[in-house]
Amino acid sequence: MSEKNKLRFGLLGKGIDYSFSRAYFAKKFKNEALDHCSYQNFDLPNLTDFKTFLQTPHLKGMNVTIPYKQEVMTFLDNLDEVSKAIGAVNTIVFNNDGTTTGYNTDYIGFQKSITPMITAKINAGLVLGTGGASKAVVYALHKMGIKTQYVSRKKGLNNLTYDDLTEKILKDHKLIVNCTPLGTHPDVHQKPNLKYAQLTSAHVLCDLIYNPTETAFMKAGKKAGAKVENGENMLVAQAEASWRLWNM
Numbered sequence: 046m047s048e049k050n051k052l053r054f055g056l057l058g059k060g061i062d063y064s065f066s067r068a069y070f071a072k073k074f075k076n077e078a079l080d081h082c083s084y085q086n087f088d089l090p091n092l093t094d095f096k097t098f099l100q101t102p103h104l105k106g107m108n109v110t111i112p113y114k115q116e117v118m119t120f121l122d123n124l125d126e127v128s129k130a131i132g133a134v135n136t137i138v139f140n141n142d143g144t145t146t147g148y149n150t151d152y153i154g155f156q157k158s159i160t161p162m163i164t165a166k167i168n169a170g171l172v173l174g175t176g177g178a179s180k181a182v183v184y185a186l187h188k189m190g191i192k193t194q195y196v197s198r199k200k201g202l203n204n205l206t207y208d209d210l211t212e213k214i215l216k217d218h219k220l221i222v223n224c225t226p227l228g229t230h231p232d233v234h235q236k237p238n239l240k241y242a243q244l245t246s247a248h249v250l251c252d253l254i255y256n257p258t259e260t261a262f263m264k265a266g267k268k269a270g271a272k273v274e275n276g277e278n279m280l281v282a283q284a285e286a287s288w289r290l291w292n293m
Contacts, residue, residue: 054083055107058113062086105139105291106137106291112176127152131181132180134177135287150286150290151178155283157282159222162272166247170186215240225237243269249272255277260275
């Protein structure tokens with residue numbers, strides 16, 4: 046089948062040469078003999094021409110990443126109830142009637158990946174960052190009965206700053222999820238500004254970053270005895286959830 050007649054899927058984002066999704070779906074299409082499908086990066090500097098872009102022939106589905114998970118919502122015809130509740134979209138379905146619907150599969154991916162690491166001692170978590178991914182993480186944790194507290198560099202109505210994190214707060218929040226890009230390749234030495242020496246073996250640190258496979262955040266947590274995980278399992282689970290939506 047010629048490239049122009051294939052069903053087209055892709056990732057919407059900015060500065061996304063590193064895309065996990067493109068590599069994942071290229072491998073999936075090859076392994077499952079889905080020769081009628083293709084996946085590409087849609088790397089846009091802004092969403093000014095996004096409405097025109099939506100007219101791309103044979104476009105069936107799209108993933109959305111930084112920095113457009115919230116901004117893209119206003120361009121879509123429909124939003125499912127979960128993406129409305131989260132306030133972010135990471136999956137777009139192009140319906141047969143020509144309309145678009147936004148969904149969020151990030152929370153599915155995160156919940157599936159973090160569940161095996163949750164112990165009875167974990168009833169509260171710190172969520173580092175306040176972007177679209179962090180909103181999906183908070184939604185998933187609340188579904189699991191885990192209380193959350195946002196942490197950001199700047200003080201806000203709903204968040205603490207890193208300077209606000211006392212030893213007691215760290216003790217009370219045994220799950221810490223990094224939803225910031227700090228530590229992503231090539232800036233692998235960066236990490237959120239936590240007092241890592243105050244962490245214990247009862248803590249679990251989850252980094253949504255997958256490149257590198259062990260971030261500076263994870264290394265510092267591991268040194269303190271904490272269990273750590275990167276974002277790869279989450280990405281695989283959310284990608285498969287997106288694929289199911291595109292093939293409903």
